[in-house]
Amino acid sequence: MSTGPSPDQVPLLELDGVSHxxxxxxxxxxxxxxxxxxxxxAVTGSSGSGKSTLLHVAAGLLRPQAGRVHLLGHDxxxxxxxxxxxxxxxxxxxxxxxxxxxPDLPVLDNVALPLTLNGSSLAAARTAAADxxxxxxxxxxxxxxxxxxxxxxxxxAAVARALITSPRIVFADEPVASLDPxxxxxxxxxxxxxxxxxxxxxxxxxxxTVAALADREVRLRQGSVEHEAVLR
Amino acid sequence: MTATAPTPLAARPLPAEVVRELARLRSSADHxxxxxxxxxxxxxxxxxLMAVSVAAIPNANDPDVYQLSAAQPxxxxxxxxxxxxxxxxxxxxxxxxxFAALAVQALRVGSLALHRQAGLLALAGAxxxxxxxxxxxxxxxxxxxxxLYAAPAYLVLxxxxxxxxxxxxxxxxxxxxxxxLAWAVVLAVLAGVGALLGVRTPLTGDNEEDGVSAALVRLGxxxxxxxxxxxxxxxxxxxxxxxxxxxxWGSGSDYSLPLLLLLLGAAVLLxxxxxxxxxxxxxxxxxxxxxxxxxxxxxxxRRGDAAVAMLAGAxxxxxxxxxxxxxxxxxxxxxxxxxEAVLVTSMFTATYGYGxxxxxxxxxxxxxxxxxxxxxxxxxxxxxxLSLSDHLLATRRSVAAVAALGLExxxxxxxxxxxxxxxxxxxxxxxxxxxxxxxxWVYVLEHLADVGIYSAGVLAASVLxxxxxxxxxxxxxxxxxxxxxxxxxxxxLRTP
Numbered sequence: 001m002s003t004g005p006s007p008d009q010v011p012l013l014e015l016d017g018v019s020h021x022x023x024x025x026x027x028x029x030x031x032x033x034x035x036x037x038x039x040x041x042a043v044t045g046s047s048g049s050g051k052s053t054l055l056h057v058a059a060g061l062l063r064p065q066a067g068r069v070h071l072l073g074h075d076x077x078x079x080x081x082x083x084x085x086x087x088x089x090x091x092x093x094x095x096x097x098x099x100x101x102x103p104d105l106p107v108l109d110n111v112a113l114p115l116t117l118n119g120s121s122l123a124a125a126r127t128a129a130a131d132x133x134x135x136x137x138x139x140x141x142x143x144x145x146x147x148x149x150x151x152x153x154x155x156x157a158a159v160a161r162a163l164i165t166s167p168r169i170v171f172a173d174e175p176v177a178s179l180d181p182x183x184x185x186x187x188x189x190x191x192x193x194x195x196x197x198x199x200x201x202x203x204x205x206x207x208x209t210v211a212a213l214a215d216r217e218v219r220l221r222q223g224s225v226e227h228e229a230v231l232r
Numbered sequence: 233m234t235a236t237a238p239t240p241l242a243a244r245p246l247p248a249e250v251v252r253e254l255a256r257l258r259s260s261a262d263h264x265x266x267x268x269x270x271x272x273x274x275x276x277x278x279x280x281l282m283a284v285s286v287a288a289i290p291n292a293n294d295p296d297v298y299q300l301s302a303a304q305p306x307x308x309x310x311x312x313x314x315x316x317x318x319x320x321x322x323x324x325x326x327x328x329x330x331f332a333a334l335a336v337q338a339l340r341v342g343s344l345a346l347h348r349q350a351g352l353l354a355l356a357g358a359x360x361x362x363x364x365x366x367x368x369x370x371x372x373x374x375x376x377x378x379x380l381y382a383a384p385a386y387l388v389l390x391x392x393x394x395x396x397x398x399x400x401x402x403x404x405x406x407x408x409x410x411x412x413l414a415w416a417v418v419l420a421v422l423a424g425v426g427a428l429l430g431v432r433t434p435l436t437g438d439n440e441e442d443g444v445s446a447a448l449v450r451l452g453x454x455x456x457x458x459x460x461x462x463x464x465x466x467x468x469x470x471x472x473x474x475x476x477x478x479x480x481w482g483s484g485s486d487y488s489l490p491l492l493l494l495l496l497g498a499a500v501l502l503x504x505x506x507x508x509x510x511x512x513x514x515x516x517x518x519x520x521x522x523x524x525x526x527x528x529x530x531x532x533x534r535r536g537d538a539a540v541a542m543l544a545g546a547x548x549x550x551x552x553x554x555x556x557x558x559x560x561x562x563x564x565x566x567x568x569x570x571x572e573a574v575l576v577t578s579m580f581t582a583t584y585g586y587g588x589x590x591x592x593x594x595x596x597x598x599x600x601x602x603x604x605x606x607x608x609x610x611x612x613x614x615x616x617x618l619s620l621s622d623h624l625l626a627t628r629r630s631v632a633a634v635a636a637l638g639l640e641x642x643x644x645x646x647x648x649x650x651x652x653x654x655x656x657x658x659x660x661x662x663x664x665x666x667x668x669x670x671x672x673w674v675y676v677l678e679h680l681a682d683v684g685i686y687s688a689g690v691l692a693a694s695v696l697x698x699x700x701x702x703x704x705x706x707x708x709x710x711x712x713x714x715x716x717x718x719x720x721x722x723x724x725l726r727t728p
Contacts (some may be wrong), residue, residue: 016483061355073238083241089357091239102352103345104258113356116250161356 011036011070012169012200013058018067019223020053029063029223035169040192040201042214042231047148050223051204052173058202059094059171060084068089072168089114093162093170095191097177100158101146108133108142112159118165132160152183159190172192173204188213235338243359249405253574254353255369261625262341266374266619268338270633273378273426274385275331275611277418278637281386284414285405286311306399310597323604326568333561337554339371339429344626368430375426376419383415403600540643543634544650547623554619559611559659566663566697571671572598573664573693576684580676609701613656616709620648624712624719632724644716645709652705660701664694 013035027050035041036206045051056062057069060076064130069076076149078186088094101110109116112129116122133142146154155175162170172191176184191201192213203214211217212231219227246254257263289311310316350363358366387407394404579594624631635644668690676683709716 074241079241082243082361085354085357085359085362086241086243088355094355096355098356100352102349102356104262104349105254109253113353116253117246117353117357117362119244119247121247122249122253 008025008079010073010074013069013202014070015058016068016070018054018057018069020057020066022028026223026229028057030067031220031223031225033058033198033218033225035202037168037198037200039216040195040203041203041212042203042211043219043220044208044211044217044228045220046206048222049220051206051220053223054220055171055173055202055204059092060087061094063104077165089117090165091168091193093167094163094189095155095158095162095170095172095175097174101145101149101154101161106143106145107138107149110146111157111164113161114165127159132164133157136160137186152179152186153188155179155183156190161189163190163194166193166197167199169200169202171202171204174206175203176210177205177207184210185193243361246362246365246430251365253367255366255373257370259342259345259357261622265338266370266377267425268341268616269335269371269374270378270381272331272335272338272615273375273422274381275334275378276328276425277379277382277387277415277422278389279324279327279331280421281382281411281414281454282389283321285386285408285411286317286324287321287403288408288410289317292660306582307402307405308400308596309593310403310600311403311657316597319601323601326564326604327608327611329564330561330608330615333557334611334615334618335375335429335620336557340554341622343622351484362613363490365430368427371430372423372426375422375429379415379419379422381608382418382422383411387412396432401596456618482598500579540646540650543639543647544654547647548612549619554616555655558619559655561615562609562656562659562701563663565605565612566660566665566694567602567667568608568616568663568666569660569693570666570668570690571589572602572605573668573690574672574675574686576693577689578679578681581681599727609660610704613652613701613704613708616652616655617712620651621712624648624715628719628724631719632722634719636722641717641720644720645713648716649709652708653702656701656705657698661694661698664697665690668693 013033015033017029018028018031019026029050031050031054033041033043033054043051043054047058053062057064058071060069060071060079061075072087074083074087076232079087085112094100101107101200105113108126108129111132112120112122113123115125115128120128130139130142133139133181138153138156141149141157142152146157149157155178159175162172164168170191176187179187188210191203194201201214203210214229215232217227217229217231218225253713257266289307302627305312310320329575334597350358353363353366354397386404390404390407394402398405576596579591579598631644643666672683672686672690675681
């Protein structure tokens with residue numbers, strides 16, 4: 001069954017026959033995937049199925065060894081490291097399970113980072129970051145160091161940072177795996193909110209209840225697409 | 233389906249305030265890195281100012297190379313005699329090497345955290361150029377701060393080694409009107425070197441092929457760049473040597489002879505440093521080196537505390553650049569000890585005899601040269617201790633895990649002692665043997681002296697140097713004991 005965006009929609013992300021291996025261990029084998037504006041796609045699969053590699057390839061963090069990746073109209077094969085960084089800080093949001101806030105920067109500056117890297121003045125970026133933190137309920141934690149936050153707070157700060165530039169597509173890798181159900185729900189609601197303005201969300205998860213919130217599920221097994229289904 | 237034009241992906245340089253903010257020193261490792269780098273830069277600056285000050289001591293018009301400087305009375309003969317002055321300049325320049333090794337090592341303090349931070353910044357959208365800009369800002373400011381201390385430190389040294397000493401024994405000339413000018417040049421040079429090191433120290437996010445993804449995983453990647461940097465410096469000196477020789481040959485005069493000798497000495501020293509570095513790298517990676525290490529490790533495991541030997545070996549292998557760089561500098565210091573051993577032996581055994589004044593002159597010269605080599609060795613050892621301390625900080629979780637397995641603090645200190653001595657002692661002893669035995673052949677052939685006596689002298693000096701450096705290693709470990717115990721705290725088992 002071939003599912004995906006309707007023919008009148010320009011896909012924000014298009015993977016075509018992507019393969020990648022770490023040393024001699026294949027992680028992705030000929031994976032194809034498209035994501036349309038406003039769509040929530042859940043990529044599921046067991047540990048080692050290639051989910052995280054798929055996200056890293058799709059977000060331009062990793063160059064695949066074969067296949068083509070089109071992200072927001074750019075063929076990533078022809079985009080150098082600098083341009084990919086510009087793409088990350090201006091039009092993409094990324095949320096990972098661990099290691100994402102810079103430990104030496106206060107939470108406010110962490111959230112302001114994509115804007116300051118994009119050339120905003122510190123004052124303007126910090127004002128926007130304070131607003132973004134207020135939206136995720138972390139106003140009181142603005143001056144705290146990331147190490148002082150709980151897991152849920154750190155994840156909400158990461159979401160605030162990912163969304164501060166109003167990205168056109170957000171990638172989230174197991175964003176609630178280390179959170180309690182209430183905290184997890186808060187983070188998922190924040191992420192899902194991006195679709196209201198036409199942005200897409202690619203959600204990597206091994207949790208079926210999280211995947212059930214998506215419009216479409218793509219299940220990986222040993223680096224290949226095993227199953228693809230429209231959920232809503 | 234209509235396609236929309238993709239947004240242009242042009243990167244602009246970061247505003248200065250953003251660079252300053254992101255490059256600001258925050259963690260204790262950041263402060264330690266900046267302070268150690270500044271101290272090393274100050275050492276380089278002082279050594280350069282000393283070299284320039286000595287080289288600029290004016291000569292009389294007499295072409296005799298043994299003429300005394302009339303402009304700076306009261307100086308020791310090693311400085312006042314124009315023929316000996318290049319040796320003093322050389323000694324000052326020799327001091328640049330250990331301070332450079334210290335600077336290279338200081339820049340690596342907290343490298344694991346730096347790699348991680350760079351990976352996270354890249355994830356947030358920092359371009360390779362942005363990351364370079366931040367690194368350059370950090371290293372250049374640390375070098376500049378060190379450079380600012382150079383002239384005051386020179387004045388303090390002049391008070392101690394110049395003004396405070398009796399006339400005829402002063403080891404530093406009085407500061408001249410042009411010292412601020414030389415200081416400004418040294419500052420500019422240090423700022424340039426700082427920027428160069430900032431550009432050339434690769435961090436996560438630089439390597440396009442690896443991508444940010446791999447960089448986030450491989451946080452502890454090591455760099456082989458310092459070796460190339462040493463080669464670049466050696467090539468520069470060699471080029472200067474060729475040019476100066478060309479000038480001398482062209483002019484047909486002996487005017488540039490001291491400069492020629494100076495550059496020749498610098499080129500030999502740097503070539504020796506590069507060779508020792510490459511040898512250390514080869515020993516670490518070649519099949520022969522690996523086999524030798526296996527045999528040596530097996531012997532050590534049989535002979536002493538197996539756990540200590542194994543952990544110390546792993547610790548040294550974890551940071552081959554520090555071991556290689558410091559080992560190379562200590563090897564050069566060893567070369568100096570060996571040469572001095574031959575000279576001292578000749579003073580006490582030469583059949584043609586020295587007068588009392590001559591003996592004092594030569595012993596004084598050897599003592600000054602040995603002091604320079606000892607200072608160099610101590611600075612190099614400090615660089616190694618810095619690397620070790622940083623390694624403990626970076627690997628505190630595994631150190632705590634080893635402690636949790638039952639390795640008591642006493643044996644953990646033994647691991648550090650072993651890691652230090654296994655690097656420092658062979659480097660100094662082999663340098664002393666190579667320098668001494670090579671120079672003794674020249675000396676014996678020239679003076680038809682007894683080779684046995686000179687070999688015994690070199691051997692004794694090498695053993696003495698080995699014992700002294702081993703004692704210095706023990707002292708360093710005593711000073712590091714607090715850090716070792718802190719790294720072994722079991723609470724680190726819960727930190728990522």
